[in-house]
Structure formats: C-alpha cells, structure tokens
Amino acid sequence: MTHNINVRSGVRFGTYYFICLLWGALATPLHAAETQLIHAEPVNAEQKAVEWPYRSHRDSEGYVNSNPEIGPDMSTLGNTLKRYIFDKRIDPVPEKMALAQVDHRDLQNEKEDAFVHRLGHSSVLLKLDGGLWLTDPVFSKRASPVQWFGPKRFHPVPLEVDALPDIEGVIISHDHYDHLDKATIKRIHTKVKHFIVPLGVDKHLIEWGVPGQKIHALDWWQTIDIKNVSLTATPAQHFSGRGLFDRNHTLWASWVIKTDKHSVFFSGDGGYFDGFKLIGERFGPFDLTLMETGAYDRNWADIHMLPEQSVQAHIDLQGKVLMPIHNSTFDLALHPWYEPLERLAASAEKNGVEIATPIIGEKVFLDSPRNNIAWWRNRQSDNRSSQINSSHVNKVTNNKLNVFDQSLTLNK
Template identity: 35%
Template sequence: MAVLLFIVAIIGVGTWVFLQTERFGKHPSGERKLKIEQSANYESGGFKNLNHTPTLTEGVSYGKVLYEFFFSSKPKEPTKPLSTVKTNLKALKADENVLVWMGHSSYFIQLDGKKILVDPVLSGNASPLSFTTRAYKGADIYTTDDIPEIDYLFLSHDHWDHMDYRTLKNLRSKIKNVITGIGNGAHFTHWGFNPEIILEGDWYDAFQLEEGIKVHVTPARHFSGRGLKRNQTLWASFVLKTPSSSVYIGGDSGYDTHFKKIGEKYGPFDLAILENGQYNESWKYIHMLPGEQLKSANDLGARTIFPVHSGKFTLANHDWDEPLTKITELASANDRRVITPKIGEKVNLNDDLQQFEDWWRSVELLGKDVR
C-alpha cells in the first residue's frame, strides 16, 4: 500500500509540474480579471454561452465517449501524403486578394493590402504532447519560416488545435496586432507578446483598425480551456469589414441563434468561414453536424462557404474525408457555393467562378485505430 501511495503521489506531482509549463499559458489575473468579471457573458467563475450548452448531448456519459474514442472507433486516415499546392506567401503581389488554407482551422488571408493569419497551428501536432494528435502526412507543409509579417492575427479561442504555443512563440516577431476574445491576452503576454498590440474584445465589441477596416468580435457556441479549468477566456467569432469585402471568421461553434443575429446585424457576407469537422452526435451542441453549415450560411446571408476544421488532425470518430464529402454533396443539392481548396492552394477572393477539385476523393485510406 505504501508503494502504491508513493507511485500515485509521484504521478500527481509530475502532472502538476507538467501543467505549470509555459505551453499551458496563463489564466487572466489583475485588471484583466476584473474586466472579465464585468462581462455580461461571465457568470459563476467562468464564461457562458448565449443559450444553455451542455458539453455532451443529453444521455451521453464521458465514459461512453472515452470508450468510443480510444477503443471502439476506427476512423479512416490518409495513408499517403495529401495532395497539396504550396503558395509562396511572401511573393504575393500587394494587390492580390487571396486566401490560403493551411489545414484544419489555420489560414492566411491577404485582403486590401493587409496580411491576416487565423488560428495558426504549424508545429505538426495539436496537443500539449508532441507525439499525440499528429498532422496527417503532407498536411503540415507550412512552417513559421514561410509566414510573412502579419498585420492582424486572429485567435478564436485557446484550445490546442487553434492556439499553438510553439507556432505563436516562433511568429511573435512577425505579428503586428493580435485580435482575440477577452482573457486570451494573458496567454500572449505570458509568451512574451507586447501587451500594447493585443486587442481583446467581448462579444459585440468593435475595433476600428484603420481607415476602412473594422472588426467586430461576435459570439460562438463553444468553450475554452488549455488545462484543468475551463471557460476562463472567451471563445469568439469575428466579422471583418474591409473596403472590398465582408468576411465572417467563424472559429469553433455549434449551431445556434447567434448566426441569425450576426447576419441581421452585420450581413450579408461575401465569405463565411465555418467549422466543418470533428463532430459527433455526442457533442452536437459545441460543433456543427453535417448540414448545419448551410443553415448557418443562410442565417448569415453568406454568398460563399469556406469549410475548415478538417483535413489535418483526427479529433473525432468520423473518417477524415467525411466532412468534405458531405458538405459538397449537400451544397450541390442546395445550390450553395462551397470552396474546397487543397492545403496551400491559392483562392482568388475576387473570382466567384473559381473551381476546385474534389481532391480528397483520390487519397488512399486506411481503416485503423489511430490512437
């Protein structure tokens, strides 16, 4: 018994020490914490969604989810490197309005002369342990060395597949401004970012960035947390208004009434970037199920959908290509424009007729337990 208690104590101490490492960031404190506590979206020690949002669907237990995740599910992953096209981001002409996807929810936008980066995860994995949640072969073609100076970095929330410690540390000298939900600035300042470049907003706050460019911080239906304590920082979506375009940057979100309100308040949109992947009926309130992207785009008044949150990591129990297959089939049946570029392929934001191939259909798959 003494030996067992000693082992348990060692494991407990080791876990505590690991959770104190820099990669986990830092919870808000001081003046930042006081501002958070004044938010209408903060209650009983944490942020909340606009409507009741259980993490798991009614009747589903964590035990069931864990068993399925580790033992019973066999999602198919690509067995060979993905087909990609690596656009040189540093060689873009200043007048090009383009979008370049980097897999999952990471993408680069150049719009009206401004360089924008969203939720960059470029270190090869999406977890605190580098040997877990690895990127698919060929999906991680961009490194921080490929990224030019960034005018505006958007960070939707602090989950590991969106806020990557190693990527952000390496990009720090290239980032001119950070735009994120309130509380997340604590992570950035802990990692050495200048507090003066960090713009933290509550839902429906607005930032006039410069002449003709405005950002609104808008709601999402999700949660936050990098360690054991959840919802200490705000998850968000964003509305980006520039002289030529109106773009909705969705972040992670389950379907809810906020899409309709955002559409009524800020729409219509030229482009809606919406999560499409890592879903499950067991957590249907915090990630959209297939088809809900089309409902969201209709609520937003969006002309074009760019589906993200797939194509790089396995975080759910569906096959890796299922999200892209389903959304393209549903879009075709509903006469909705959905763009599906390869990782690294240049999307011309001024060309509504640009076509993209169903590149994922030719990728060889292997059914296996990937964990």
Template identity: 40%
Template sequence: MQILLVLIVLTAILTFFYMRQARFGKLPAGERLARIEKSAHYKDGSFRNLIEKPTLTAGHSILGELYKTLFIKYPNRSPVDSLPSVKTDLKNLPIDNNLIVWFGHSSFYMQLDGKRFLADPVFSGSASPIPGSVKAYKGSDIYTAQEMPEIDYLLISHDHYDHLDYETILALKNKVKRVVCGLGVGAHFELWGYSPEQIIEKDWSEKVEVAPGYTIFTESTHHDSGRGFTRSKALWLSFLIQSPTMKVYYSGDGGHDNRFAEIGKKYGAIDWAIMECGQYNEAWQSVHELPEEVAQATVQLQAKNMLPVHHSKFTLANHAWNEPLNKITEFSNHKPYRLATPIIGEVVHLNDHAQVFTKWWEAVN
C-alpha cells in the same frame, strides 16, 4: 494497493510539474481579470454561452464516449496517403490581391484590401500538449511560421491547442503587429513574450477599427476554452471583417444556434464565410456543428461563398477523415452559396467568381 497508491501519487506529481510549462499558458489575473468580471458573459468565475445547454447530447455519457474512443475501431479516421498540397510563396503575393490560403484544420492566411491576416495558426505538427499525440497528417504540415509575411492582425478564435499553438505563436512574435483575441486570451500571449501594446482583447459584439471603412467585429460562438484542467476562463470568438470592398466571416468553433441568422441580419449579405466543418460528433453537437448545420448556417449568414475548415489535418473525432468534405459537398447541393474546397496551400482568389475547385480528397486513401 500500496503500489497502486504510489503510482497514483507519482502520476499526480509528474502531471503537476509537467503542466507548469509555459505551453499551458496563464490564467487571467489583476487588471485583466477585473475587466473580465465586468463582462455580461462572465458569471460565477467562468464565461458562459448566450444560451446555456449541456455539452453532451441527451442519451450520451462521458464514460460511454470514452469507451467508444478507446475500444471501438472506427475506419479511415486518418488518411494513409500524403495529402496533396501547394507551396505558395506567401511573402511575394501582391498585397492588392484579395485572397485566402488555407493551411489545413482552421489555420488560414488572408489578404483583404491591403491588410494581412493570419487566423488560428498551427505549424508545430501537433494539436496536443502530450508528446507524440494528435499529429498532423502527412502532407498537411508543409508551412512554417518563418514562411509567413509580416502580419497586420493575428486572429485567435479561442485558446484550445488546435487553434492556439505555443510553438507557432513564439515563432511569429516578431512578425505580428496586432493580436485580436477574446477576453483573457491575452494572458497567454503576455506570458509568451508579446507586449501589451500588441494585444487587443475583445468581448462579443465589440469591434477593432482597422482604418476608415475597415473594421473587425468580434461576435459570439457557442463553445468553451481552456488549456489545463480549468475551463472557460478566456472567451471564444467568431469574427466579421468588413473591409472597404468585402465582408468575410470566420466562425471559429461552436455548435449551431440562432447567432448565424442574427449575424446575417446585422451585417447583411456576407461575401465569404469560413466555417468550422469537421471533428464533430452527435454526442457533442452543442459545441461542434454537424455538416448539415454548417450548410444551414451558411444560408442563414446570407453568404455568397463558403470555405469549410477544421478538417484534413488532425484526428479529433471518430468520423472518417474525409467525411466532412463528402458531407458538406452533399449538403451544399442546390444551396445559394458557392462551396470552395481548395487543397492545402492553394490560393483562393476572393474576387474570382469563376475559380474552380476539385474534389481532391476523393483521390486520397
């Protein structure tokens, strides 16, 4: 018993000092916290979803899900083969071309009417602060921060490790003009050396004026945040980018609710929807959509084209690694939108309605 107690104390001490590393970020304080406390979505010390509901679906428990993850072997959770990819020279893409390049999981580069965007970049090869855990699949991590061009707007949906990557953010510091993120997330960026002038922190239903007729709208999602043991101290976002010629929506992470229908009504038909589709489980359906819900949400958004993301780089759930692509392909049959399934690094031409995408995952073991 004494040995066990000593081990527990030592573990607690080591954890305390390990979590003092800069990679864990910083909680909002001072003027930043004062602004957060004025938000209608902040209550009793935490941000809240518009419709509050339990994270775990009825009939599931934390212990039960932990047992399944630790002791039940689920098949095909990670690919054996290297994933196919294309190395595109991002710095020399003509700036007047409207395009998206997906890097696996939720990271993507976008050019839209002369502006360059980078969303939730993770180029470190890991989605966890614990060394050796949650590593990128072979072939899925071929891009680096150094290969990015100068970025006009870095979009951060929330501060979880698979969306806000410490090493990547440090490496991008001199390439990024502006960061657009949720209230509170800017505390991490300032700790990591970004200037206050670079950081634009927004609440839901706010906007960033890019140029005349060109706006980034920050909208809600149903999720949470946190990089340590404290949760929901910084806000999670989705984005609607309205350029002079096109509307693009990025969902960020979050479970299904009526926001998609409301966003569709608010902004009208959306040209491209970039939708979270992967790392889901019926047990936590409230904070990560199932594929059938992704298809439903895309219809509610009145989207003409849909690019599924949040898959094919990290294993963060118990489903087969290729299940999200198989299911979203199935559920997209006979829907009014076109499904785009590029390989990592492939250029998606936003104005090319005839571009063909393959079922590349079917050839990967």
C-alpha cells in the same frame, strides 16, 4: 489486428486527454489569479461597443454561452473512450494528402488582393486591402500541450514559416490547443503587428512574450478598426480552457472581418445556434464564410456543428461562398477524415450553396469564380467505397465537383 489497433487508438486518446488535463493542472494555478474572469482593457487601438440583445456574459464559474445550459458534457467521456477503443475506425487519417506549396514571395505581390490560403485545420491566411491576416495559426506538428504526444498533422505546413512577410494581424477564436499554439505564437509574434483575441486570451499571449501593446482583447459585439479593416468579435457556442482548472476563464468568439470591398466571416469553433442569424442580420451578406466543418460527434453536437448545420449557418449568415475549415489536418473525432467534406458538399448542392474546397495551400481569390475539385476522393484508402452508399456518392466529372441532390448516407 483491427481490434488491437483500436485499443491502441483508444489508449492514445485517453492518455492524450489525461495529459491535457494534467498539463493544465500544473500550469494554470501559476497564473489563475490573473486570468480568472477578467475583462481585459482594450489597448493601442480604438474599440467601439455594438449594442445588441446580448454580449458575453459570465456566472460564478466563468464565461457562458448565450444559452447558459450549453457546454461540454463530461458525462459522455466514458462512452467516447469506449467507442475509440472498440468501434472500428474507418480511415481516420489519409494515406496521402494533396498539398499546394505557398510561395512567400507571392504574398507580397501588391497587384494581387483579396485572396485566401487554407494552411490546415482553422489556420487561414488572408490578404485584404493590401495586408496579410492569419486566423488561429497552428504550425506545430501536434495539436497538444506537448510535441511528443497528441494529434499529429496529416500534412506539413504549406509555406516556409520563417520566411513569412510581416503580418498585419492574427485573429484568435479561443484558447484550445488546436487553435492557439504557444510555439507558433512565440515563433511568429515579432512579425505580427496586431493580435485580436477574445477577452482573457491576451493573458496567454503576454505570458508567452507578446508585447501587451500589440494585443487587442474584445468582448462579443465589440469592434476594432485597424487601418482599413474592421474586426468584430461575435458570439459562438463553444467553451474554453487549456487544463483542469481554467474551464471557461477566457472567452470564445467568431469574427466578422470587413473592408470597404469585402466581408468575411470566420466561425472559430462552435455548435449551431440562432446567433448565426443575428450576425447575418447585423453584418451580412458575406463574400466568404470560413465555417467549421469537422471534429464533430453525437456526444458533443452542441459545441461542434455537423456539416449540414455548417451549411445552414452559412445560409443564416447570408453568405455567398462557403469554405469549410477545421478538417483534413488533425484526427480529433471518430468520423473518417474525408467525411466532413463529403457531407458538406452534398448538403451545399441540395441547398444551392456555392462552396470553395481548395486543397491545402491553394490560393482562392474572393472576386474570381473557380472550379472545385473533389481532391479528397483521390487521396483516400481503398476501403472507403464499401463504406458509403454508392447511390448517394458525389460524382466527379472532368475533375469538377458534381453532387446528386441527395443526402450522403454513411453505413454505420
């Protein structure tokens, strides 16, 4: 029975991957001439370049990382599919999921400022200096070019999307389907004043009906000031593309978000690299880092950090509090759904790093201390305890997270 389930999972993954490529093959030629290797001009706001050792750079194929040798390795695809089919998956999806509903009326409370809500995956709602900001909003049921197939959400979106108040700005890290969702953009763009995106991503938004004057496309190390919020596109080690023929035609980025009182770092997607230290030296310290922690694997470690690397990146950035994102919403890798949070909590304790691990939808104030609850341990299937070395498991006492000063060890 287990083998049959794994075979179906592998076939689903392979078919989903093929659909993504086919969708891109059919769609991208229609506008490839517009999107290929274009530096978008800044619009409707002042942008200023920041001098630094490097900005984004390109070769004849498209945008490249600061280390041009780093990128997705397609030679591992066969091995990945084989593992999806034949390896025994451990808890790929939760049986239950803790969720805190966000009251849209509360978002407009002028007395409350500087808070965040995790909405799932890398979608985060921030209130800074009186305005609301959204990162990588994906509100569809699936992270996929089609809604009848592909990775399905573990949980519903924890707020009424149609009741969203006006949003000052949407911040996009790159154009992959689990970060840039066409249906969500089309649904919310009339309520959004500004879209801040890496170079080339503006072409997607314009095609989907977003007025060009709302969109601000930035290169690495460029900054835009919107009211009292400063946003800087910073490097990430990743890649881009939504189909077969548009690999790296658009830029990817992490983001520095600053006000007079607060500083937030949003990692987007990417592998660990020395750019985090550069960003920390230039813009740190950060009150909060929103760090990718999930959907990692040995076959793509250069473009998705391991949890321990997320902690080190936070340290490099001179962060104060680390909030792990990019987990607990979609099944995009082979690890148990709760493993990113377990490994990150253990590494954070070992390195003396303060973390915020709210349940999806929970409000977290930037200026207030909080007790972390290891909520994921009460929402997992019964066989988990036999899969983790019990002497290294984090302990929960009175619902507070207490972690041994030891590395989490998974029995493979």
